Structures are given as structure tokens and as C-alpha cells.
Amino acid sequence: MTPAPPSDWPRAIALATLTALAVYTCYLITVPFLPGLSWAVALAVVTLPVHRRLKRALGSDNWAAGLTTALVVLVIGVPIALMAYRLTQEVMAAAQLVQKAAADDGWRPYAAKVPYFGEPLSQLRPEEIEGQLRTLAQQFGGHTFGVAGGVGAAIVQILVAAFVLFFCFRDRHHLLNEVRRLIPLNTATADKIIDRAVDAVYATLYGTILAGVIQGVTGGLLFWAVGLPGAIVWGVIMFLLGILPFLGAFLVWVPAAAYLATHDQWGEAVALVVWGLVMAGPVSNYVYAYFAGDRMKIHPVPALIAFIGGLAVFGVSGIVLGPCVLVVTVALLDVWRHRSIDGTSLADSTRVLTPSGAPT
Secondary structure, three states: OOOOOHHHHHHHHHHHHHHHHHHHHHHHHHHHHHHHHHHHHHHHHHOHHHHHHHHHHHOOHHHHHHHHHHHHHHHHHHHHHHHHHHHHHHHHHHHHHHHHHOOOOOOHHHHHOOOOOHHHHHOOOHHHHHHHHHHHHHHHHHHOOOOOOHHHHHHHHHHHHHHHHHHHHHOHHHHHHHHHHHOOOOHHHHHHHHHHHHHHHHHHHHHHHHHHHHHHHHHHHHHHHOOOOOHHHHHHHHHHHHHOOOOOOHHHHHHHHHHHHHOOOHHHHHHHHHHHHHHHHHHHHHHHHHHHHHHHOOOHHHHHHHHHHHHHHHHHHHHHHHHHHHHHHHHHHHHHHHHHHHOOOHHHOHHHOOOOOOOO
16 A cells, blocks of 8 residues: 655645544444344344345345344243233232232241341331342343443333344345445455354354253252142243343242241252252353354354353343454464464455354
């Protein structure tokens, strides 16, 4: 590249400054909608085969994209809404039980039996417990969808995700071409980096779902074994809670264990606590790290760190962005490593990346 004449340097510096300001402003504009944008892209990746079948059947990009988007929203939104409704109802029912028991203090002997916490629990006033339960129900109903900050923000994120998802289906080839154009590498290498990111999306979502399935199935079976009612329903709810960030099956098994303990079913309560501490924690994380790391061709340790670190940095969108950032960074470092070791030029860097079979 021919260097700019000295007289052009002030203009070049001004242009670079304006470009940096424009990019930073675009960043500020985009950040509030990052959860909706990232989940739209991730869902478009994993449901692309469904869209292709519908397109072949309907013969229209618009109709196929609209129908696929509607199916995705229904398949994901309805179960989450039902779960939120069921858990909210359970919390409200618990508040009513506390209110009913307040008249004769009949709940205090049961509360006193809870290990370690029995004495302070038995000293609580019923109106305080009822108020906390009602507050919990309202907060859960407001934060279920997005950990995004209330019902209004969650609705905005859902609308953004649905809007972007439609165009990810309909205009995916144009969008991919724009991404390729922004990557300063040859087209073949850019495609392989994009494929790495697609693999990360598949690995993240399928690994999370697999861990949630194991958690829901084992939790439902344990609920049935200890004699708790609604084992199937609570198993499904634990599965859904297991794949939602910042929530978790502890919202179900902790109250269930406390209920068993207050009814002198100590063995069953201990079994539930052990399951919650082991299966809903280390085992689920190991399943995710092993499955996702194998698909991304990365060791399970950095795969798990990318997942948890992504949540810490990006919030709910970090489930997708964390692993994607990791695999893209590794791919770019591979390009630079081969360029520095064997002199591979950036124009001939295709061979340094392992081919991927993920659809784009």
C-alpha cells in the first residue's frame, strides 16, 4: 500500500477519528439490544434446516421466513410462559398457606425442624414471609424472559429477536456476504472463520440443552422416587430452568427439600439436596464442557470458561457470544501463527484452518 502524501495526513487523521467515533456510537446503539440480536442469530443457525424445508415446500422466501420465525417464537415462548405461570402460582399458593397458618402459629413447629436455620425461621413473622413470597412471584414473572430487566425490556428484546430472526432467514446470503466483506482475509478463510463461529453456536445450544435434559429427567425421577406430586411437570420445569441463565433448578429443589425436611422425611430431603448440589452443578457443567468442547475442537476447560465468562461479561447473550469469541479468536491466532512460522500470507491462509461441516 502506497503511503499517503504528507499533505494528506491531517485529513487521514480526521477521517480515522470520525470513523472511530462512528464505530463507538454504533456500539453504544447496539449494546442495549445485544441479547435479542445474539439470540436471533443463534436461533437462525440452529433452525436453518427447518427454514430450508419450508422454503422448498412454499417456494417463497418471505412466507418461509415468516412461518419459521413464528414457529421458533411459539416453540420457545409458550413453554417458558407456562413455566413462569406455574412457578408464580406455586409461590402465591405458598403465600396463602403462610397466611392461613398465621392464626394459630401451626407452621412454627415445622419451621423449627429445618437444620441450622430452624430457630431463626420459627421466629419470623408470617406477614414478613408472605410479603417476601409475593415480591418473589412478581420479580420472577418480570425477569423470566430475559434477565433483561423487567417485562418491558424483555418484550423489547423478544420483538428485536423476532424481527432480526426473520431477516436472518430471508436475507442470510446477503448478510453473510457483508460479514465476509468486513473480514480482512480472503473469502475462503473468512468462510472457515464463520464456520467456526457456527460450530460454537451449535455446541453451546446443544450442550446447554443436553445438560438441561439430564437435569430435568434425573430431577423428575427423583421427585417421583421420594413421593413428591407432579414429578413430570416439575421435571420439565427443571429442564427449562436448567437452560435459562442466572436461574436454575434450585428454584424447585430447594423448596422441595425444605418441605420434605419439615415433614420429617430426612432421607428424602438429603437425597434431594445431594442431587441438587451434584447434578445441577458440577455434573451439568461437565456435560456442557465435554460436549461443547468436543464440537468446537477445544479443550473442555476453556469451553466452560468461555461459557461462564461470557455470561459474566455480556449477560444473557454471553451464552452465545462467549464461545463464539473464543473460537474466532483461536482461528485468528492460527492465521497469525502460521504467517509468522512458515511465512503463509494472509491471502493464502485458507489451509491453516480446519474445515467445518456446519451449514451457513
